[in-house]
Amino acid sequence: MLELIDIAKTYRGGKRAVDGITLRLAPGMVGLLGPNGAGKSSLMRIAATITRPTSGRVLWHGTDAVARPDPLRAALGYLPQDFGVYPNLSAPEFLRYLAAAKGLSARTARARTDELLHLVNLTEAGKRPLKAYSGGMLRRVGIAQALLADPEVIVVDEPTAGLDPEERVRFRNLLSDLAADKIVLLSTHIVSDVESVARDIAVVAGGRLLYRGTPEELLRRTTGLVWELLVRPEDLVAVRARHAVSRMVRTPEGVRARVLAGEPPVPDAVAAEPDLEDAYLATVGGAARQVAA
Amino acid sequence: MMPATATRPTPATALRPILGVALADVRDRVRQPAYAVILLAAVALGWLAVPAAGSHWVILQIGDHRGAYNSAYVGLATALAGSLWLALGGFYVVRGVPARDEASGVGRLLAATPLRTTAYFAGKFLSNVLVLASMLVVLAATALTMQLVRGEDRAVDLGALLLPFAVIALPLMVATAAAALLTDTLPGLRGGLGNVVWFFVWMVLAVGGQGPGAPLGGIGVYGAVRSMHAQVREQAPDARGEFSLGFTYTETPLHTFTWSGFTPDAGYLLSRAAVAGLALVVALLPALWFARFDPARGRIAAASHRTPVATVAPATWAAPIPARPLTAARTGGWPFFRLYAAELRILLQGTRWWWWAMAALLTLTAFAATGNGATRIILPAAWIWPVLLWSRLGTQAPEGGVDALLGAIPRPARRALAEWAAGVTLTAVTGLGPGAVLIREGDTDGLASWTAAVLFVPALALALGTVSRSHRLFQATYLPLWYAAANGMTFLDYMGATRAPGQPATVPPTLLALLAGLLLAGVLTRGAGGRFGWSRRWR
Numbered sequence: 001m002l003e004l005i006d007i008a009k010t011y012r013g014g015k016r017a018v019d020g021i022t023l024r025l026a027p028g029m030v031g032l033l034g035p036n037g038a039g040k041s042s043l044m045r046i047a048a049t050i051t052r053p054t055s056g057r058v059l060w061h062g063t064d065a066v067a068r069p070d071p072l073r074a075a076l077g078y079l080p081q082d083f084g085v086y087p088n089l090s091a092p093e094f095l096r097y098l099a100a101a102k103g104l105s106a107r108t109a110r111a112r113t114d115e116l117l118h119l120v121n122l123t124e125a126g127k128r129p130l131k132a133y134s135g136g137m138l139r140r141v142g143i144a145q146a147l148l149a150d151p152e153v154i155v156v157d158e159p160t161a162g163l164d165p166e167e168r169v170r171f172r173n174l175l176s177d178l179a180a181d182k183i184v185l186l187s188t189h190i191v192s193d194v195e196s197v198a199r200d201i202a203v204v205a206g207g208r209l210l211y212r213g214t215p216e217e218l219l220r221r222t223t224g225l226v227w228e229l230l231v232r233p234e235d236l237v238a239v240r241a242r243h244a245v246s247r248m249v250r251t252p253e254g255v256r257a258r259v260l261a262g263e264p265p266v267p268d269a270v271a272a273e274p275d276l277e278d279a280y281l282a283t284v285g286g287a288a289r290q291v292a293a
Numbered sequence: 294m295m296p297a298t299a300t301r302p303t304p305a306t307a308l309r310p311i312l313g314v315a316l317a318d319v320r321d322r323v324r325q326p327a328y329a330v331i332l333l334a335a336v337a338l339g340w341l342a343v344p345a346a347g348s349h350w351v352i353l354q355i356g357d358h359r360g361a362y363n364s365a366y367v368g369l370a371t372a373l374a375g376s377l378w379l380a381l382g383g384f385y386v387v388r389g390v391p392a393r394d395e396a397s398g399v400g401r402l403l404a405a406t407p408l409r410t411t412a413y414f415a416g417k418f419l420s421n422v423l424v425l426a427s428m429l430v431v432l433a434a435t436a437l438t439m440q441l442v443r444g445e446d447r448a449v450d451l452g453a454l455l456l457p458f459a460v461i462a463l464p465l466m467v468a469t470a471a472a473a474l475l476t477d478t479l480p481g482l483r484g485g486l487g488n489v490v491w492f493f494v495w496m497v498l499a500v501g502g503q504g505p506g507a508p509l510g511g512i513g514v515y516g517a518v519r520s521m522h523a524q525v526r527e528q529a530p531d532a533r534g535e536f537s538l539g540f541t542y543t544e545t546p547l548h549t550f551t552w553s554g555f556t557p558d559a560g561y562l563l564s565r566a567a568v569a570g571l572a573l574v575v576a577l578l579p580a581l582w583f584a585r586f587d588p589a590r591g592r593i594a595a596a597s598h599r600t601p602v603a604t605v606a607p608a609t610w611a612a613p614i615p616a617r618p619l620t621a622a623r624t625g626g627w628p629f630f631r632l633y634a635a636e637l638r639i640l641l642q643g644t645r646w647w648w649w650a651m652a653a654l655l656t657l658t659a660f661a662a663t664g665n666g667a668t669r670i671i672l673p674a675a676w677i678w679p680v681l682l683w684s685r686l687g688t689q690a691p692e693g694g695v696d697a698l699l700g701a702i703p704r705p706a707r708r709a710l711a712e713w714a715a716g717v718t719l720t721a722v723t724g725l726g727p728g729a730v731l732i733r734e735g736d737t738d739g740l741a742s743w744t745a746a747v748l749f750v751p752a753l754a755l756a757l758g759t760v761s762r763s764h765r766l767f768q769a770t771y772l773p774l775w776y777a778a779a780n781g782m783t784f785l786d787y788m789g790a791t792r793a794p795g796q797p798a799t800v801p802p803t804l805l806a807l808l809a810g811l812l813l814a815g816v817l818t819r820g821a822g823g824r825f826g827w828s829r830r831w832r
Contacts, residue, residue: 049701050697076701078698078701080697083694086639086689087642093635096635097635097638098699102702103628104623105623106631108621108622108624112620116619142698
């Protein structure tokens with residue numbers, strides 16, 4: 001089990017990116033959702049042993065991973081949001097280098113490199129230097145390297161950036177398969193990425209953990225808070241000033257808006273079934289309103 | 294749609310984008326911690342230029358005389374020291390502006406605006422000039438302080454003190470700013486080769502630019518030198534010796550004379566203005582070939598990972614792929630040796646055939662040379678040749694963004710050790726010829742010196758690269774060190790190039806090996822960063 005206990009991270013200059021978050025992670029996937037600047041990437045870097053927390057503990061099978069990160073690192077596959085490659089190396093050369101750095105045996109390194117390149121469909125392109133790859137192809141190399149050492153823990157930060165829609169689906173399915181017997185911590189601000197694969201969701205904003213539980217429970221909390229209404233374009237500004245609008249479509253009859261509110265925002269508003277995006281916005285918006293208050 | 298209001302271009306509207314580019318660039322640079330270090334270095338330079346009365350070292354002398362520390366002399370000595378060293382160090386400081394814009398992505402934002410390419414370069418040139426000029430301002434303030442601290446003449450004449458900064462140092466900084474921008478955009482020179490080439494250009498300028506016949510007055514010092522010579526002869530008719538500029542050891546403290554300064558004539562001022570004008574032209578020249586951050590027309594930052602441009606068929610990942618079971622991951626074997634082999638491949642990646650041909654030629658030439666020739670001539674040549682490859686040590690992962698992946702991998706110290714071992718291999722291979730000659734001639738002292746250098750140079754490169762996360766610090770450090778060693782400064786001769794065959798080296802090999810060990814230990818400890826890892830910026 002990987003435990004992040006009461007983690008806080010304050011950067012130079014006083015910015016508190018993570019503010020007392022506790023996450024206990026067992027095999028399965030946890031989808032970490034939050035707006036940009038919520039502290040997700042800081043938390044992911046802390047889980048991946050890149051960043052040292054200002055306070056709190058990281059325990060890997062009960063061992064203090066802040067003092068001794070190597071046991072966790074040996075079990076870790078990490079795909080950061082932004083990474084580079086050595087441009088003149090081919091994908092197999094680059095992966096074998098990382099396999100050697102991870103301490104894999106030569107035979108394992110060769111076999112898994114070939115298999116993982118096949119898995120991400122880069123076998124054919126594998127002979128070319130990485131500088132010739134597109135952004136999406138490089139991201140697939142990143143995915144392959146994260147799986148090199150058959151990790152017990154997979155930490156992926158905004159993994160679908162740069163992938164086309166079909167590739168995103170494929171990657172989400174791959175993560176879902178991996179989560180059968182591994183800890184997968186998936187960070188994103190794209191709700192649909194989490195919705196389709198994670199049975200366990202953590203919502204963070206302002207460095208704090210706002211919710212941890214199933215999508216169904218998050219939806220249940222939002223029941224009765226979502227309304228659909230048709231407003232005149234000139235009234236839209238007033239509606240947005242009073243309520244969070246999760247989406248809107250301009251039609252010839254007016255603007256069809258989906259609004260988050262505790263009671264009907266206008267008399268003819270119709271109650272709607274919340275989806276995960278509504279639930280996420282209601283959770284994050286509620287926290288923002290509390291901060292503002 | 295409303296028609297756009299036509300505005301008549303005025304000098305102010307033409308200047309605004311240039312000033313905008315310059316101001317943003319200057320703000321970005323001066324807010325980096327390295328800038329404070331640079332200013333501190335300028336203060337140290339100012340202190341060095343005005344040594345205490347009993348000192349055995351000097352920056353500026355006329356034979357066995359130096360000027361008494363009045364405003365004119367302190368201003369000249371400090372401005373000349375600044376001209377000499379900031380033209381070298383300052384070049385390395387202001388280099389890499391377009392590459393930084395490309396790596397950060399700002400370049401592509403600017404490229405999509407109406408900003409003219411000439412305005413972009415004018416702004417960047419102005420920014421370079423302002424950064425270098427800020428060092429001169431600090432130097433001038435240090436000069437004033439040093440005059441008062443030394444106390445030989447406390448009468449302050451600000452005009453005389455500042456004149457050398459304005460007419461000697463500033464035009465040279467302007468030229469340096471332009472040269473940096475030019476090399477940043479010239480294919481072949483935009484990388485580390487530009488740094489090496491500038492070192493030799495700077496040497497030619499520093500020596501040739503002092504003479505009376507130098508084009509455009511050279512570095513502009515000759516008028517002042519002539520005036521000093523005249524005044525020394527007046528005050529000490531028996532004085533002998535020539536003008537010397539540079540860090541020099543003196544057996545006995547120098548005699549003093551009073552130098553009242555010099556008054557530049559119109560021709561001199563015109564030549565200084567011509568240097569600055571020519572520099573402006575040179576700075577704007579790249580607009581003729583600059584690709585405006587279009588990756589399809591060539592890239593400035595070779596290692597940039599932010600702007601991938603696919604040149605292979607973008608095999609989609611969407612098509613169904615037959616499932617294959619994955620091999621179980623097993624650790625073990627000899628990962629260090631595979632890591633070492635991979636680090637060696639990474640260190641040498643992209644090295645062209647002609648580089649290897651030259652290295653081979655140097656090796657073969659060494660075999661044909663006598664012991665003295667092999668170490669005195671071939672060894673320095675062999676150990677300047679890999680300077681660009683050495684400077685990759687400790688820098689490739691952060692510069693290429695690979696550190697984001699490596700940071701989560703266990704045993705960073707093993708990786709650093711493998712990287713150093715790759716550097717040792719490169720150093721040994723390039724010095725193979727002279728090393729073999731030392732073995733052939735049974736010169737054990739020479740071989741000990743050679744071995745210590747093989748350990749030391751990559752350790753220095755790895756340490757400086759790891760600390761600075763940039764290849765420039767090693768290049769800026771190693772080139773002067775190499776020059777000093779190759780030119781007979783025995784106390785800096787890390788190669789054993791100046792020693793006579795059979796004689797011990799002036800820098801003891803054990804000391805050099807110890808220094809290499811300390812540097813390496815520093816790198817490994819940094820890699821450990823508190824029981825391996827967690828170091829915020831560790832690769």
